[in-house]
Amino acid sequence: KAVGFDLIFSGADLTLESDEAFAAALQEMGNVVIASHRDLGGEVGPSDLIRQSVWRVGIVGKPRDRDRLLRRIYLWMSLDGETHRSWELELFAKAFSEETVKTLPVDQEAVINYRLRFNEFRQISFWRLLEGSVLAEELKDKIVLIGLTAEAFHDIHATPLGSMPGLAVNANALLMLMSREFFSYLP
Numbered sequence: 560k561a562v563g564f565d566l567i568f569s570g571a572d573l574t575l576e577s578d579e580a581f582a583a584a585l586q587e588m589g590n591v592v593i594a595s596h597r598d599l600g601g602e603v604g605p606s607d608l609i610r611q612s613v614w615r616v617g618i619v620g621k622p623r624d625r626d627r628l629l630r631r632i633y634l635w636m637s638l639d640g641e642t643h644r645s646w647e648l649e650l651f652a653k654a655f656s657e658e659t660v661k662t663l664p665v666d667q668e669a670v671i672n673y674r675l676r677f678n679e680f681r682q683i684s685f686w687r688l689l690e691g692s693v694l695a696e697e698l699k700d701k702i703v704l705i706g707l708t709a710e711a712f713h714d715i716h717a718t719p720l721g722s723m724p725g726l727a728v729n730a731n732a733l734l735m736l737m738s739r740e741f742f743s744y745l746p
Contacts, residue, residue: 673718
């Protein structure tokens with residue numbers, strides 16, 4: 560249904576040919592969302608070639624609470640007169656349609672309803688995809704998230720369920736959108 564790269568691809572590769580081949584593959588897929596990081600200081604996003612080749616670019620940054628835990632997501636933010644949507648919301652829109660996005664009962668910000676720890680998500684090592692040992696049936700009609708998960712890459716965050724890679728935080732936010740199980744506030 561959709562492929563999300565929780566990778567930014569901000570720089571050029573060593574050879575232009577490999578960037579062009581990657582861009583052509585992204586364009587052919589037609590369902591890829593690439594990550595960017597945007598805040599008041601500006602954007603760190605994919606190169607122009609990659610940006611023009613994907614379906615959409617979405618923001619992956621999340622605010623930390625006072626105790627440094629990641630609990631919230633901005634589904635969209637308005638900066639420089641433009642609206643920028645989250646990576647998860649863009650993936651949700653691709654997998655389920657823009658009309659479905661309009662029916663979500665949430666505003667700009669939502670508390671992430673963490674459902675799964677990182678090891679509870681189905682995982683396939685990227686090298687298995689590259690070598691071709693993953694069957695097409697394993698990926699058919701799925702939302703596939705691709706990103707770094709090893710602690711060596713420093714994308715590990717404190718959450719209410721303990722430390723987890725940013726990809727798992729994003730997966731929980733996407734799962735919340737898909738299940739529509741949002742936190743409700745009582746007066």
